[in-house]
Amino acid sequence: MGDQLATGSRRGLKPALPLLLPAYLWLTVAIFLPLSAMVFFSFMTDLPLAGKEWAFTLGNYAAFFSQSLYSTLLLASLRLGLEVTLWCVVVGYPAAYVLAKVLKGRSREAIFLLVILPFWSNGLVRIFSWAMVLREGGILDTALNAVLPFKINIDLMYSYPAVIIGLVHSYVPYMVLTCYLTLQAIDDSLLEAGRSLGASRLQVLKRVIIPLSMPGLIAGAALIFVPVVGSFMEPRILGGRTGTFYGTVIEDQFVAVFNWPLGAALSFILLAVVLIILALAAPVLRRAG
Amino acid sequence: MTTTRILEWLGRFYIFLLLAFLYLPIIIMALMSFNASPFYQLPFEWTTDWYASLWQNDQLISATWNSIEIAIITTIISTLLGSMASLALYRYEFRGKKFLQALLFPPIAIPWLITGTAMLIFFFGIGIGRGLVAILLGHVALALPYVIVVVSARLQTFAPELEEAARSLGANQWQVTNRVTLPWIMPGVIAGGLFAFAVSFDQFVVSYFLSTPGQTTLPVEIYAAIRKGFTPEINAVSTIIIVVSMALMLLTARFFKFGGEK
Numbered sequence: 001m002g003d004q005l006a007t008g009s010r011r012g013l014k015p016a017l018p019l020l021l022p023a024y025l026w027l028t029v030a031i032f033l034p035l036s037a038m039v040f041f042s043f044m045t046d047l048p049l050a051g052k053e054w055a056f057t058l059g060n061y062a063a064f065f066s067q068s069l070y071s072t073l074l075l076a077s078l079r080l081g082l083e084v085t086l087w088c089v090v091v092g093y094p095a096a097y098v099l100a101k102v103l104k105g106r107s108r109e110a111i112f113l114l115v116i117l118p119f120w121s122n123g124l125v126r127i128f129s130w131a132m133v134l135r136e137g138g139i140l141d142t143a144l145n146a147v148l149p150f151k152i153n154i155d156l157m158y159s160y161p162a163v164i165i166g167l168v169h170s171y172v173p174y175m176v177l178t179c180y181l182t183l184q185a186i187d188d189s190l191l192e193a194g195r196s197l198g199a200s201r202l203q204v205l206k207r208v209i210i211p212l213s214m215p216g217l218i219a220g221a222a223l224i225f226v227p228v229v230g231s232f233m234e235p236r237i238l239g240g241r242t243g244t245f246y247g248t249v250i251e252d253q254f255v256a257v258f259n260w261p262l263g264a265a266l267s268f269i270l271l272a273v274v275l276i277i278l279a280l281a282a283p284v285l286r287r288a289g
Numbered sequence: 290m291t292t293t294r295i296l297e298w299l300g301r302f303y304i305f306l307l308l309a310f311l312y313l314p315i316i317i318m319a320l321m322s323f324n325a326s327p328f329y330q331l332p333f334e335w336t337t338d339w340y341a342s343l344w345q346n347d348q349l350i351s352a353t354w355n356s357i358e359i360a361i362i363t364t365i366i367s368t369l370l371g372s373m374a375s376l377a378l379y380r381y382e383f384r385g386k387k388f389l390q391a392l393l394f395p396p397i398a399i400p401w402l403i404t405g406t407a408m409l410i411f412f413f414g415i416g417i418g419r420g421l422v423a424i425l426l427g428h429v430a431l432a433l434p435y436v437i438v439v440v441s442a443r444l445q446t447f448a449p450e451l452e453e454a455a456r457s458l459g460a461n462q463w464q465v466t467n468r469v470t471l472p473w474i475m476p477g478v479i480a481g482g483l484f485a486f487a488v489s490f491d492q493f494v495v496s497y498f499l500s501t502p503g504q505t506t507l508p509v510e511i512y513a514a515i516r517k518g519f520t521p522e523i524n525a526v527s528t529i530i531i532v533v534s535m536a537l538m539l540l541t542a543r544f545f546k547f548g549g550e551k
Contacts, residue, residue: 010382011381012382013381013383013384013385016377016378017377019377020374020378020389022370024374024389024392026366026429026433027396027430027433030427031395031396031404031407034404034408034411035395035399035403035404037410037411037414038403038406038410041414091307094300094303095304097300102297103301103304111304111308113542114308114311114312115304115307115311117539118315120487120491120534120535120537120541121534121538122491122527122530123491123493124493124512125511125530126314126315126531128515128527129315129317129318132314132318169310169311169314172311173311222398226398226400227401230403232402233493236516237515237516247400251402254406254409255498260409264406264410267402267403270403271399274400
């Protein structure tokens with residue numbers, strides 16, 4: 001951003017401070033201090049509230065490492081994140097390609113807007129809408145039985161596939177958006193050059209289009225993977241009893257079991273894992289960009 | 290050439306399938322809010338009773354008002370503070386600026402589950418506790434980075450020479466901002482504000498951890514209802530929410546281009 005500021009910009013932090021301070025103070029109080037407090041609390045035996053006894057401990061972290069339940073659930077959540085991300089690539093990438101390279105003009109604008117519109121609507125409501133579709137005796141069940149000559153029972157509700165479907169539905173617009181932005185930047189003449197030099201469609205796709213759109217794919221994957229690993233509402237509503245994941249266990253510590261220090265430790269471990277994965281993805285992203 | 294045409298039509302058909310995947314559940318959910326059966330049974334029988342009975346549901350109504358109030362206050366505060374910060378980041382060159390810009394990403398990138406539980410712990414620790422004040426504090430913090438990113442994007446298209454010209458013609462700092470810069474970035478400010486409203490109005494996770502039984506927002510109330518066992522009343526209120534937020538986003542799109550095309 002620094003380049004275009006050369007002419008009109010002014011030096012010094014002092015004149016900028018009054019404009020910056022309110023926003024950054026607010027972020028400090030509501031985001032950065034809470035995150036630090038969470039780390040602090042995760043090393044406590046109990047909350048230092050209402051005269052309760054507390055001491056420093058590593059017990060909350062020991063709980064994570066000694067009980068295989070937590071690491072199993074973390075792995076399950078990571079796997080869920082991976083699967084949802086892959087499905088989003090499979091479903092979203094071709095759509096982004098069609099939007100960027102096949103559709104033109106007004107119809108492209110309109111359809112692009114239609115694709116990204118749902119993800120600005122309430123995520124909870126969209127997950128709830130899948131409950132309408134997937135239930136036994138729900139729409140999918142009724143519709144398929146009306147069309148098919150034999151009787152089948154579709155009861156996907158409260159199953160792992162239901163969680164996947166709901167999450168892909170929630171997050172696929174991210175993938176379409178980020179891939180569309182990078183695909184659109186690819187010059188059409190590059191593709192034509194490849195074709196006229198004798199490359200097949202598949203070769204152009206593999207050697208030109210996919211490498212050039214890699215930044216979009218990775219950005220989309222990061223935007224999807226991170227929140228999915230921490231999801232708890234979607235597995236709860238669509239997964240029922242099979243919907244126990246790392247996120248739902250953290251939720252339980254805060255709203256049901258009231259073991260906040262353990263919840264804080266589990267949250268912090270999740271944050272660390274997510275940050276490590278993002279840090280690993282960052283150089284790939286920079287190289288590709 | 291014909292293969293190209295066939296592939297293009299296949300592509301169009303695929304987009305149609307994707308749109309069906311995205312919209313069908315929402316449409317079905319909305320249709321069910323007009324179906325008479327409380328157990329979602331077909332055949333479909335038209336009714337608007339579920340919307341009528343919403344008016345008797347005091348809990349939902351008070352949660353709705355809370356949601357609207359918090360979204361409006363969040364919009365005002367975060368648009369004001371965010372636009373100020375964007376101006377400073379645009380106008381001044383100082384050490385640590387890159388760091389300040391990087392600080393905007395944790396609130397967007399860290400899963401809300403983590404941010405929300407961290408806020409719960411901290412607000413309890415310093416005595417704010419749970420409730421509408423805590424929810425508002427959280428929502429503004431979540432909306433701020435979006436506002437700053439959107440307004441900064443608009444500022445990128447602003448020629449700094451215009452500010453210089455105004456200054457050299459004798460305008461003071463306030464006049465420069467008010468008469469030159471603000472009118473130019475207004476579409477960005479409005480888009481940022483609409484983003485902020487949507488972030489707050491649709492926010493569930495953070496509100497969920499920060500709410501208490503009397504002081505809650507609409508999405509939290511809906512989540513509780515879904516888990517207790519729901520009636521088409523929930524479909525009715527969900528339909529209203531989805532129509533409102535989609536209308537808001539269409540409005541935002543008028544002020545701010547997402548497509549990346551200049």
